[in-house]
Structures are given as structure tokens and as C-alpha cells.
Amino acid sequence: MRWHDLAVIGGGLAGVATAYFAARAGADVVLLERRDLNLGASGSNAGSIHAQIPFDPYREMGEGWARHFSETIPLFRASIARWRTLEAELGGSLGVAIKGGVMAAGTEADLRALERKVEIERAAGLPVEMWDRETLRARAPFLSDTLLGAAWCAEEGKADPFRAVPLIARRAVEAGLDVRRNAPVAAVEQVAGGWRVAGPWGAVHARKVVNAAGADAAHVAALAGVRLPIEGHLIQVAVTEKRAEELPFLLYFTGARLTLKQAAEGGYLIGGGWPARAGPLPMVDQTSMIRNLAVAQAMLPSLAGAQVVRAWAATVNGTADWRPILGEVPGRPGFFLNLFPWMGFTAAPAVSEAIAALALGQTPQVDLSPFAWPGEGA
Known part of the structure; x- marks a missing residue:
């Protein structure tokens, strides 16, 4: 039975970028997408690259919320810096301006x-x-x-959501990524040595799993016994x-x-x-x-x-507070979350690189600890 180093669930920008950075680092990675790559929000958003705190929730929830949310600003800035270098790294245009x-x-x-x-x-x-x-x-x-x-x-600026995932996925496959399209996930089970992820298409075994399923993330997390407010x-x-x-x-x-x-x-x-x-x-x-x-x-x-x-x-x-949920889930060793609400297109490069590093036992370049999932009822 083949064991992958990492299974990534979700074929949007967060999932594909996580898979790319892990595969580039030499990991054996499989990516599971229930339809095809880039069909969700990653390929359907307006391509904005944000850094400022959004005004609508600031107006509704006040300055205390804004101060709490401002912890995301270093992530946005790190990711914008990463957007600037990705085109040269990938050898193609992402429409970054x-x-x-x-x-x-x-x-x-x-x-x-x-x-x-x-x-x-x-x-x-x-x-x-x-x-x-x-x-x-x-x-x-x-x-x-x-x-x-x-x-x-x-x-701030923009990038092309129609170019980003296809190019990153192409480079990830060149680095060894195994992409499974039309692979909806119906079971996420902790087993000896790691995790078993299964669906009507079959099953894979991986030492670590990253949930980057976007709007479907709560369903995927529930399969692993984790209830998320997303x-x-x-x-x-x-x-x-x-x-x-x-x-x-x-x-x-x-x-x-x-x-x-x-x-x-x-x-x-x-x-x-x-x-x-x-x-x-x-x-x-x-x-x-x-x-x-x-x-x-x-x-x-x-x-x-x-x-x-x-x-x-x-x-x-x-999420109600607009904050991301990132990192390894307490009590579920080897199960990681890469969930950045509302402005995930902006944050995906740096955050996904950091999630890949964490999943491979490395030290990430950005600190995700303020956004760790504290557990239900926290």
C-alpha cells in the first residue's frame, strides 16, 4: 500500500499552492478535488490583492474587531511579496500588477x-x-x-484568477504532484501511521492531510471529527x-x-x-x-x-469574524487547516507555503500561530 507524505483536499488556489510548495520541497503529494481545478472561488473571484482592513465589517463590528483582524496584515504583506516573486519562479504570467x-x-x-x-x-x-x-x-x-x-x-493590486491555479498546478505536477480530479471526499479517518482519505473513487493513505476545501471545508473537517465555524x-x-x-x-x-x-x-x-x-x-x-x-x-x-x-x-x-483558521488541529495530529475567508486569494501564496512547511515538519517563514483553531467551544 502506497503512503503519500501529504494529501491535500481542495483544488483551488490554497490547495494547489500548498501542494506545489510541498512537492517542490521533495514531498510525495496527492491532491484531491471533487470536480476540476479552479472551478470554485479561486477561479471566480475578481482577482483583487488586498492589504487594507475591509471597511464593511469594520463599520459593523468596530475598532476592537479591526485591531484583532489587523493580525492578518503581516500575512497579507508577506503574501503580496510572494505574489511579486512567483511569476519569475514559475516561469509564466499570473497577471500580477x-x-x-x-x-x-x-x-x-x-x-x-x-x-x-x-x-x-x-x-x-x-x-x-x-x-x-x-x-x-x-x-x-x-x-x-x-x-x-x-x-x-x-x-495592493490585482492578479489573474484564471491564470494562477493552472500555472501553479502545472509546475506542481512537474515536481511530482499526483492530481485526482472528480474525487469527492466521503471519509477522512485517522489510522495507524497517518490518515486514510476515501470516496467513491477509492482511497489514499497519507501521513499528513491539509484541508483546503474552501466553502466545503466544514464538511471535510466534520469527516475528521472537527466542527468548524465556516x-x-x-x-x-x-x-x-x-x-x-x-x-x-x-x-x-x-x-x-x-x-x-x-x-x-x-x-x-x-x-x-x-x-x-x-x-x-x-x-x-x-x-x-x-x-x-x-x-x-x-x-x-x-x-x-x-x-x-x-x-x-x-x-x-x-467566518463571522473574518479571521483565517490555519495550522494543525489540536487532538488531530497530522490534520491541517488552510482556510482563509473572504480574502484567501490574496493570502494564498505565503499562507500555503507556510502550511506546507508545517505539514513537512519545517519552520515556516510566517507565523500562523495566532490563527490556530482553538477547538470547539473555545
């Missing part, structure tokens, strides 16, 4: 709240500037003149026709959910977490689409008349 992010405020109350959030971010080591109205108009004259100011972070959320993204280059940075708005950026080809990617509809597969919700497009056009008036050429919906994993 780190040209900064602007979080714009439309009211005095939001501007004051944004200033307090920036203080928390700076205390966590993130270089963020506050722009007053005049500075914002001077640096971004194409934005709405109703905006009163903004926070600027030079470390669930799936339906969101959607739209893309416009190609336009002349105008918006160089990632744009947020404090007044409503929005991420807006312009791809190198000219189309605008419009997202921000607006809810999609449930169905046999996630479905685009027209009401959310109209509201999301209205917010985008209000921020960038030149979008008026732009045609939406496609839109799609996906399920992302989320």
Missing part, C-alpha cells in the same frame, strides 16, 4: 472612521496614507468629485467591455460594497461581495448586479454606458 489601492470616502463620518482605521493599520505595520479631497482630485481626477478623501496603500457565501463579479486605460489602482468605497479595477486588456472587473442567488450552481442576482454597477458608476463616472460582457457567481468561504 501591484499599483496600489484607494479606499475612498463619501461622507465626513466615513472619512473620520477611515482615519481611525488607518491608525490601526499603521500600528500593524501597513504603510497607508490619508489623502484629503484636494490630493484625491489631483491624483485621481477621473473619480467622482463628490468624494471627500481616501486612504492609499501602495502594496460556511459558504454566494457572491458575484461582472466584467465590462474594453475601455481606454484610466483606472490604474484597486478602488474601494466606504459607502457601499465595491472593488473596482481595470484589467490590462481594458475591461473593468466589478465586485465587492454582492450576494448571488442559490441554485443547482451559484447564479447571478440581477438586483445585486444593478446595485453593484450603480455604485461603480457613481465612483467612476466614465463607466456610464459601458456594456457588461459577462458576469458569474461563486461560493466563497466565510
Whole structure:
């Protein structure tokens, strides 16, 4: 019977990157994906690379939440640094463009709240500037003149979600990764020497297991006797026709959910977490689409008349406090979690490299201990 060093469950960016880093380190790795690679949130998000604390949960949960969440900032910064080096390492394009992010405020109350959030971010080591109205108009004259100011972070940007997983998976396979597609997991059992992971396709044995199953992670964890406070959320993204280059940075708005950026080809990617509809597969919700497009056009008036050429919906994993759940599960030796809610696309490179190191008994370059799963009821 063959024993793998590591079994990774989940074929999104977190799972594929974990498998890549482990295989590159010389481990015998098998990856199990219930459908095909990159079909979930990793291939369906808007490709934003974040560093700033998101405004919506900050508004809802307050400054105490923001200080607690700011522990993720070193992970974001480490991962953004990793995004910058991955293309050269992999020998191909991931569409990485780190040209900064602007979080714009439309009211005095939001501007004051944004200033307090920036203080928390700076205390966590993130270089963020506050722009007053005049500075914002001077640096971004194409934005709405109703905006009163903004926070600027030079470390934010974008990458291409359609390129990342395929290229990383290709290099992982070249390093020896065994990819099992159409391999839904129905059993995760601790056995002598490690773990047995099984489904209708058969079974594999591995000394260590990483649960990187995204929105399906709670189900996978439950198979191993672990109950996680993580669930799936339906969101959607739209893309416009190609336009002349105008918006160089990632744009947020404090007044409503929005991420807006312009791809190198000219189309605008419009997202921000607006809810999609449930169905046999996630479905685009027209009401959310109209509201999301209205917010985008209000921020960038030149979008008026732009045609939406496609839109799609996906399920992302989320936790109530927005914090990731990372590392080895107490009481389940050899069972690891790589679960980063909401902004996992940004965090995947550095976090997955660290999870791979932990699973192989090595010391990771970033500290994941603040995000360890404390156990049910903690």
C-alpha cells in the first residue's frame, strides 16, 4: 500500500499552492478535488490583492474587531511579496500588477472612521496614507468629485484568477504532484501511521492531510471529527467591455460594497461581495448586479454606458469574524487547516507555503500561530 507524505483536499488556489510548495520541497503529494481545478472561488473571484482592513465589517463590528483582524496584515504583506516573486519562479504570467489601492470616502463620518482605521493599520505595520479631497482630485481626477478623501496603500493590486491555479498546478505536477480530479471526499479517518482519505473513487493513505476545501471545508473537517465555524457565501463579479486605460489602482468605497479595477486588456472587473442567488450552481442576482454597477458608476463616472460582457457567481468561504483558521488541529495530529475567508486569494501564496512547511515538519517563514483553531467551544 502506497503512503503519500501529504494529501491535500481542495483544488483551488490554497490547495494547489500548498501542494506545489510541498512537492517542490521533495514531498510525495496527492491532491484531491471533487470536480476540476479552479472551478470554485479561486477561479471566480475578481482577482483583487488586498492589504487594507475591509471597511464593511469594520463599520459593523468596530475598532476592537479591526485591531484583532489587523493580525492578518503581516500575512497579507508577506503574501503580496510572494505574489511579486512567483511569476519569475514559475516561469509564466499570473497577471500580477501591484499599483496600489484607494479606499475612498463619501461622507465626513466615513472619512473620520477611515482615519481611525488607518491608525490601526499603521500600528500593524501597513504603510497607508490619508489623502484629503484636494490630493484625491489631483491624483485621481477621473473619480467622482463628490468624494471627500481616501486612504492609499501602495502594496495592493490585482492578479489573474484564471491564470494562477493552472500555472501553479502545472509546475506542481512537474515536481511530482499526483492530481485526482472528480474525487469527492466521503471519509477522512485517522489510522495507524497517518490518515486514510476515501470516496467513491477509492482511497489514499497519507501521513499528513491539509484541508483546503474552501466553502466545503466544514464538511471535510466534520469527516475528521472537527466542527468548524465556516460556511459558504454566494457572491458575484461582472466584467465590462474594453475601455481606454484610466483606472490604474484597486478602488474601494466606504459607502457601499465595491472593488473596482481595470484589467490590462481594458475591461473593468466589478465586485465587492454582492450576494448571488442559490441554485443547482451559484447564479447571478440581477438586483445585486444593478446595485453593484450603480455604485461603480457613481465612483467612476466614465463607466456610464459601458456594456457588461459577462458576469458569474461563486461560493466563497466565510467566518463571522473574518479571521483565517490555519495550522494543525489540536487532538488531530497530522490534520491541517488552510482556510482563509473572504480574502484567501490574496493570502494564498505565503499562507500555503507556510502550511506546507508545517505539514513537512519545517519552520515556516510566517507565523500562523495566532490563527490556530482553538477547538470547539473555545
